[in-house]
Amino acid sequence: FLFHSKRRTAQLPPGPPRNWILGNLLDLLRIDDLLASVDSWQDTYAGDIVSLECFGVTVIFLNTLECCVDLLERRAANYSHRPKMPFVRELVGLDKSFGFMDFSEESVRGRRIANLAFKASAVRRYSPALQDNVVVLMQDLLKFPESFESVLERRNIQLALSLIFGITLDGTNQHYITTTMDCVNRVAGNVLPGSRIVDFLPFLKYLPSWVPFKRDARQLNALVNDAFGSPFEDAKRRMANGSTASSFVSLILSSEEVQGDIDTEKFQEMMKWISGTMFMAAAESTTSTVRVFFKAMARFPAVQARAQEELDRVLGTRLPEMNDRASLPYLNALLQEVIRWESIVPSGFPRRSNADDVYKGMLIPKGAVILANSRSISRHEHGKGSPDEFDPTRFLEGGGARPVLDYVFGFGKRECPGRFLAEASVWITITSVLKCFNIVQLEDPGKTFTARRSGVIHGTTSLECKVTPRHEAYREMIQAKTAEMEAAQFV
Numbered sequence: 455f456l457f458h459s460k461r462r463t464a465q466l467p468p469g470p471p472r473n474w475i476l477g478n479l480l481d482l483l484r485i486d487d488l489l490a491s492v493d494s495w496q497d498t499y500a501g502d503i504v505s506l507e508c509f510g511v512t513v514i515f516l517n518t519l520e521c522c523v524d525l526l527e528r529r530a531a532n533y534s535h536r537p538k539m540p541f542v543r544e545l546v547g548l549d550k551s552f553g554f555m556d557f558s559e560e561s562v563r564g565r566r567i568a569n570l571a572f573k574a575s576a577v578r579r580y581s582p583a584l585q586d587n588v589v590v591l592m593q594d595l596l597k598f599p600e601s602f603e604s605v606l607e608r609r610n611i612q613l614a615l616s617l618i619f620g621i622t623l624d625g626t627n628q629h630y631i632t633t634t635m636d637c638v639n640r641v642a643g644n645v646l647p648g649s650r651i652v653d654f655l656p657f658l659k660y661l662p663s664w665v666p667f668k669r670d671a672r673q674l675n676a677l678v679n680d681a682f683g684s685p686f687e688d689a690k691r692r693m694a695n696g697s698t699a700s701s702f703v704s705l706i707l708s709s710e711e712v713q714g715d716i717d718t719e720k721f722q723e724m725m726k727w728i729s730g731t732m733f734m735a736a737a738e739s740t741t742s743t744v745r746v747f748f749k750a751m752a753r754f755p756a757v758q759a760r761a762q763e764e765l766d767r768v769l770g771t772r773l774p775e776m777n778d779r780a781s782l783p784y785l786n787a788l789l790q791e792v793i794r795w796e797s798i799v800p801s802g803f804p805r806r807s808n809a810d811d812v813y814k815g816m817l818i819p820k821g822a823v824i825l826a827n828s829r830s831i832s833r834h835e836h837g838k839g840s841p842d843e844f845d846p847t848r849f850l851e852g853g854g855a856r857p858v859l860d861y862v863f864g865f866g867k868r869e870c871p872g873r874f875l876a877e878a879s880v881w882i883t884i885t886s887v888l889k890c891f892n893i894v895q896l897e898d899p900g901k902t903f904t905a906r907r908s909g910v911i912h913g914t915t916s917l918e919c920k921v922t923p924r925h926e927a928y929r930e931m932i933q934a935k936t937a938e939m940e941a942a943q944f945v
């Protein structure tokens with residue numbers, strides 16, 4: 455009774471003025487600038503929570519850590535579903551991916567299987583592979599300093615392919631790079647509210663198949679099936695032909711937990727989508743984070759110099775290893791600042807409220823799309839200094855800042871299952887690159903500009919910088935290590 459009387463009096467959270475027909479559609483269409491606008495609305499409407507409306511759908515931004523924890527963790531039972539998103543989930547067919555499913559027995563099983571290989575303790579097993587991968591990355595940086603952005607992308611896709619499927623890129627399968635990037639970018643561009651009108655007006659999905667958005671959905675569906683599905687089929691073929699490469703797929707297919715139903719078509723289909731989901735999520739996210747690192751180092755040379763001083767003092771002339779983390783406090787703070795400075799999933803991955811709820815006297819209606827605004831949290835909840843300043847000391851002991859890794863990977867039952875891999879992979883990359891290279895801002899960026907990607911995953915603006923070895927000894931060390939790995943048959 456109390457809830458119903460509160461619900462009757464509760465108002466939606468404040469927000470910008472609404473057009474009487476379109477609601478806030480025009481605000482939502484400016485999705486690139488939207489989060490910056492939410493920042494100013496936060497001040498104008500004193501809103502820890504801001505709401506927008508469009509054709510009866512409410513979109514809610516949670517702008518503080520407190521609100522995110524209160525709703526997405528403490529009231530997880532009501533906030534762990536994904537929005538309906540008819541475009542990507544139904545028309546494109548991503549409802550088969552546990553990242554897009556509602557919270558259900560099936561999505562929980564997908565997460566459990568992913569966790570078998572990607573929980574914190576399991577990820578430690580990948581340390582040698584991550585260290586070897588970064589040596590090859592650095593060898594490529596020496597060979598192709600001009601095209602280091604594509605070097606980063608290629609290396610990260612190679613890492614994801616080998617960890618998840620046991621596949622190595624060679625002359626015959628370069629298509630994985632283009633298909634994967636194309637798929638990730640197009641899916642990421644269709645997830646946030648405002649990307650497709652059919653997400654607000656679901657009856658539009660019954661329009662005839664020649665309507666442009668349905669044609670787009672069909673094309674994207676073909677791409678998704680190929681990009682999510684073909685590496686799994688490839689991995690199974692390789693295993694049948696005697697490949698012994700260890701991977702997520704080989705680990706799961708040999709684990710006792712699944713032996714009962716391993717040969718069923720249903721299980722094989724499920725595994726295809728689980729492995730495809732982990733692969734797609736891994737393919738772009740770590741590259742985007744490492745790109746932010748390069749940009750920050752080029753713009754803040756004093757930070758770079760201090761990090762290199764710590765690396766030289768603690769490691770001498772050797773390369774970093776995973777278990778050096780505890781003895782490199784400034785580098786750990788730098789990792790957190792990279793993740794804070796330019797959030798790569800700035801609005802979180804959307805959720806949906808399952809039933810009407812009242813929070814701080816405000817109504818969160820059933821079906822509302824909920825966005826955990828990590829951009830706002832990272833700009834406002836780390837104490838001292840301007841949020842645009844790249845300053846790792848925010849995270850040093852006594853700096854008063856909350857751990858950024860507590861929220862950038864999401865919350866509660868849908869928290870990112872790849873976070874330990876992402877953290878380890880970014881850490882070893884940034885420490886190794888800083889140990890061996892200088893990253894310098896270009897005065898004349900010339901042709902190196904690349905477009906900024908938008909959507910649920912943000913790619914940073916172009917990297918106007920170049921990388922050069924700190925001295926010859928490092929060039930020789932990287933070459934010697936690569937030769938050693940080649941002798942041990944690492945490709």
Ligand code: HEM
Binds near residue numbers: 735799804865870875
């Ligand atoms: C720096 C890199 C990364 C960031 C910032 C990031 C961030 C996120 C965020 C914010 C979510 C939404 C969580 C929520 O709804 O509360 C998410 C979900 C997810 N992430 Fe990541 N992620 C990263 C890397 C990875 C990697 C490397 C993988 C795979 C190996 C991965 C796999 C996933 C999956 C499968 C989901 C969906 C989980 C679900 O819906 O239950 N992510 N990630």
